[in-house]
Amino acid sequence: DINDILLTSLASAMKRWHGENRTPIMLEGHGREALFEDSDISRTVGWFTSEYPVILELSPGDVADQIKSVKEMLRQVPNNGIGYGILKYLTTAEQVSFHLRPQVCFNYLGQMDDDAENGLFELVDVSDEHSVSHELTRSYDFEIEAMVMQRQFRLVIYYNKKHHTTETVETLLSYCKTELLEIIAHCQARGTTELTPADLTYSDLGLKDLDELLVTGGIEKGNLKDIYPLSPMQEGMLFHRLYESESVAYFEQFSFSMRGDLNITLFEDGWNELFRRYDILRTIFMHKGTDRPLQVVLKERKIDFIFKDLRTLNEAPETYIERFKKQDRERGFELSSDVLMRVTVFQVGETAYKAVWSYHHILIDGWCLGILVRDLLDCYQAMKTGNRKLETENWKLELAQYSTYIRWLESADKKASGRYWADYLAGYELTATLPKAGEKIKGQREASKIVGCQLDEDKTNQLQQLATACQVTVNTVIQTVWGVLLSHYNGAEDVVFGAAVSGRPTDIPDVEEMLGLFLNTVPVRVQADGMQRFDELVKKVQADSLAGEPHHYYSLAEIQTASEAKQDLLDHVFIFQNFPFSEELHNIQKEFNIDFSIDVSEIFEQTNYDLSIEVNPGKEMGIDLRYNTLVFQEKLMTTIAEQVAQMIDGVIRRPDMTISEIKASLVSEAEKEEHADFLNATMTIDDDF
Numbered sequence: 001d002i003n004d005i006l007l008t009s010l011a012s013a014m015k016r017w018h019g020e021n022r023t024p025i026m027l028e029g030h031g032r033e034a035l036f037e038d039s040d041i042s043r044t045v046g047w048f049t050s051e052y053p054v055i056l057e058l059s060p061g062d063v064a065d066q067i068k069s070v071k072e073m074l075r076q077v078p079n080n081g082i083g084y085g086i087l088k089y090l091t092t093a094e095q096v097s098f099h100l101r102p103q104v105c106f107n108y109l110g111q112m113d114d115d116a117e118n119g120l121f122e123l124v125d126v127s128d129e130h131s132v133s134h135e136l137t138r139s140y141d142f143e144i145e146a147m148v149m150q151r152q153f154r155l156v157i158y159y160n161k162k163h164h165t166t167e168t169v170e171t172l173l174s175y176c177k178t179e180l181l182e183i184i185a186h187c188q189a190r191g192t193t194e195l196t197p198a199d200l201t202y203s204d205l206g207l208k209d210l211d212e213l214l215v216t217g218g219i220e221k222g223n224l225k226d227i228y229p230l231s232p233m234q235e236g237m238l239f240h241r242l243y244e245s246e247s248v249a250y251f252e253q254f255s256f257s258m259r260g261d262l263n264i265t266l267f268e269d270g271w272n273e274l275f276r277r278y279d280i281l282r283t284i285f286m287h288k289g290t291d292r293p294l295q296v297v298l299k300e301r302k303i304d305f306i307f308k309d310l311r312t313l314n315e316a317p318e319t320y321i322e323r324f325k326k327q328d329r330e331r332g333f334e335l336s337s338d339v340l341m342r343v344t345v346f347q348v349g350e351t352a353y354k355a356v357w358s359y360h361h362i363l364i365d366g367w368c369l370g371i372l373v374r375d376l377l378d379c380y381q382a383m384k385t386g387n388r389k390l391e392t393e394n395w396k397l398e399l400a401q402y403s404t405y406i407r408w409l410e411s412a413d414k415k416a417s418g419r420y421w422a423d424y425l426a427g428y429e430l431t432a433t434l435p436k437a438g439e440k441i442k443g444q445r446e447a448s449k450i451v452g453c454q455l456d457e458d459k460t461n462q463l464q465q466l467a468t469a470c471q472v473t474v475n476t477v478i479q480t481v482w483g484v485l486l487s488h489y490n491g492a493e494d495v496v497f498g499a500a501v502s503g504r505p506t507d508i509p510d511v512e513e514m515l516g517l518f519l520n521t522v523p524v525r526v527q528a529d530g531m532q533r534f535d536e537l538v539k540k541v542q543a544d545s546l547a548g549e550p551h552h553y554y555s556l557a558e559i560q561t562a563s564e565a566k567q568d569l570l571d572h573v574f575i576f577q578n579f580p581f582s583e584e585l586h587n588i589q590k591e592f593n594i595d596f597s598i599d600v601s602e603i604f605e606q607t608n609y610d611l612s613i614e615v616n617p618g619k620e621m622g623i624d625l626r627y628n629t630l631v632f633q634e635k636l637m638t639t640i641a642e643q644v645a646q647m648i649d650g651v652i653r654r655p656d657m658t659i660s661e662i663k664a665s666l667v668s669e670a671e672k673e674e675h676a677d678f679l680n681a682t683m684t685i686d687d688d689f
Helices: 002-018 063-075 084-090 166-189 207-217 232-243 264-277 317-331 367-384 402-411 414-424 457-470 474-490 534-551 556-562 581-589 634-653 659-664 669-682
Strands: 022-029 050-057 104-111 142-149 152-159 224-229 251-260 283-286 294-298 304-309 341-347 352-360 448-454 494-501 520-527 573-576 596-604 611-616 622-628
Touching: 002 022, 002 050, 002 063, 002 104, 002 166, 050 063, 050 084, 063 166, 063 207, 152 166, 207 224, 207 283, 207 294, 224 402, 232 520, 232 556, 251 317, 264 304, 264 341, 264 367, 317 341, 317 352, 352 596, 367 581, 414 520, 414 534, 414 556, 448 634, 457 474, 457 534, 457 634, 474 494, 474 520, 474 534, 474 573, 474 611, 474 634, 474 659, 520 534, 520 556, 534 659, 581 596, 622 634, 634 659
Parallel strands: 022 104, 104 142, 304 341, 494 573, 573 611
Antiparallel strands: 022 050, 142 152, 224 294, 251 352, 251 596, 283 294, 341 352, 448 622, 494 520, 611 622
């Protein structure tokens, strides 16, 4: 801002003139600040001028440090001084801070040529000698005005002749010119722009804090674009990464088969174009030496892209690629320094390729995958056809970035959300779980396995019809089924489990097009009274879900802390894949005229939970149980998958079944003994009770 430069030069000139490091001045502004979204006073006739005092203090150091310190001081003034005059006259006599009366007033009038260049009028020089009455008492010893007129910068000093001589003022004016020219030379010699805390979304850092953060992260000052806090889910993922550094939790790896005339160079260029457009892809996560974890957005960063031609390899390409994928997972990501997304393409035939796309979940959620692939293919097609004009409307030049969501989070009514979740979980103390064969040991690699059930097309349609008849979603039907099954295994009518939600607030414009981690995990409470009918219970679960939507952004850690069960509140997580990626990828490719095809061959993903229930909708709905083999036995997981399918079949046939009837239909004689052993193990009473 030109005001930063002018006031720094003024502070330096005043220091040379009076020898003091601090100079109080009164700043005069136009006062037409955009304080309200629904009010535009830029063309309103009236007097809006504002005046407010500041203390110009030059920090030790070079010119750059002095400019930054003045800039930071000015940015700390609320609303550019609007309201100071009101506060001044509302204060008591004891509050002397509002009686500060600087003897220097400064006003930058701006570019005086702008409105006249193409208009009907011409600016002429008119003497200011008689612009005010001679009888008017000057408010300040020095009134300094700066402006640009006829493409020249002008600085004018009006002064009190009774207090200062012409020679004194001319000396001050020469100091102002000398200092300003020195600062201009300094700025012209700088190769890059350096941000200060006031430029950042997170502005609570001091200048020294920011410098130390950049040094710690090995970040060049000119390569910084923004800094802001983490979302609650990001904080959770960072915590798990730091707590269990060897874990592969939240490492996402997609394997693809590609066929056709693939231009590797353009494919890589397409990925780098995405990195240029989306801030979140150029982000690293810092936690050392800061009051809270912060994400740092770099101005420039390219994807970690590798191409390998395996056509002359001595071993089978499949063997090589499988070994690579395992090593890729073991390599993981260093969140504070690595590029957190990488793509490796293997050529295995003349027109056959395999690709591995890996990233850390802290960057993006599943919602983002379709956005990325669609934009990637759009860019690739544009470059392939010679249309290099990527700055088109289709490419959404002014993209809404993840920082918009972070700012929304920082201003959200967290107290109201905290009260909602406290009320929702009031009186709940149980940890709803399933029989475990062991416990996860810190530092031990997870051994993930999947069992599940598949509903045929007819059964899937019937499930949809049941949801429609009950005026609920299919997601809610299966969540309720899971809640009843959990109630059955825990011998309790009241259970809670975690559920993944999109977490995208509907009141943020274009939130559905944003890239970033919006996903959150929230508790789902199912209170399954034995005499209650299933079709009644599912409506209650749906009503609770709708009531909770405005609070889906809230931190799970905060929810757990406020609950009676604390960190034991959730034992596992339920995930409903609203947009199965394989199907979405197939549909996206139909939108473009490209010379190759992409098919998903394998997806590796893992949470920090030992069990996740993953529902994959489609013509034939799949329900998978992804479990840690160190904790759960395959036999039990297989049984539970079968029971889920059995329960869905039962409620489709009879939605009015009572919860007791549903539970009774599950239990065989052998299972009765198993359940009794489990309940005895989880409900042991202390001998001294």
